[in-house]
Amino acid sequence: MGASAAVTRSLVTEMSPGVFTFELFTHEFCDMLVEELQHYEESGMPAQRPNSMNNYGLVLNGAIGLERLMDSLQELVVAPIGAALFAAEGVRLDHHHAFVVQYRPGQDLGLDMHTDACDVTLNVCLGKEFTGGGLTLCGLRGGGDSGGGERKLRLVHRHRRGHAIMHLGRQRHGA
Numbered sequence: 001m002g003a004s005a006a007v008t009r010s011l012v013t014e015m016s017p018g019v020f021t022f023e024l025f026t027h028e029f030c031d032m033l034v035e036e037l038q039h040y041e042e043s044g045m046p047a048q049r050p051n052s053m054n055n056y057g058l059v060l061n062g063a064i065g066l067e068r069l070m071d072s073l074q075e076l077v078v079a080p081i082g083a084a085l086f087a088a089e090g091v092r093l094d095h096h097h098a099f100v101v102q103y104r105p106g107q108d109l110g111l112d113m114h115t116d117a118c119d120v121t122l123n124v125c126l127g128k129e130f131t132g133g134g135l136t137l138c139g140l141r142g143g144g145d146s147g148g149g150e151r152k153l154r155l156v157h158r159h160r161r162g163h164a165i166m167h168l169g170r171q172r173h174g175a
Helices: 003-011 028-041 067-085
Strands: 015-016 019-023 057-059 098-102 120-124 135-140 155-156 163-168 170-173
Touching: 003 067, 015 155, 019 098, 019 155, 028 057, 067 120, 067 163, 135 163
Parallel strands: none
Antiparallel strands: 015 019, 019 163, 057 098, 120 163, 135 155, 135 170
16 A cells, blocks of 8 residues: 555545445535535436436536536546555546435435445535434445455444445445
8 A cells, every 4th residue: 555545544434345435525515515415406407317326416517507616526526536545446536426315205205225336436424404314335246346245234324424435336325
């Protein structure tokens, strides 16, 4: 492990094999981003939803205009951390699908177990006040997992505002 990777590892907490958490955003930044997202939702402009599993939320690129911010976040933060934590998959992070999702009573209540179509996943809690909202993590799809397989429960992560959780895209997880 190089010096850069060693420094990165000293700044993160490994909650389960291959699942890391670290403080990423200030509460003030979370407030500003959530406020901007609310303004966009209230504007009546078209909302591109993040995927087929979430009916509420927004893709941050394109119409909403946050692609350059997400490009910078990927280049300056996500890619170096991904490379330090995931030697094989994290070395060449060259694009992103940045989005937010919302869970509300009577609307989207959760997200079934799945894997992501990416090398590395970064999930950040922007949250307002909420209860529940845990992220359930199992093993890795496709092997390379010494923890008993992709369907075995490994961890239920409780989100904390401004904190990120990073794992491989092939890590089974659900909300």
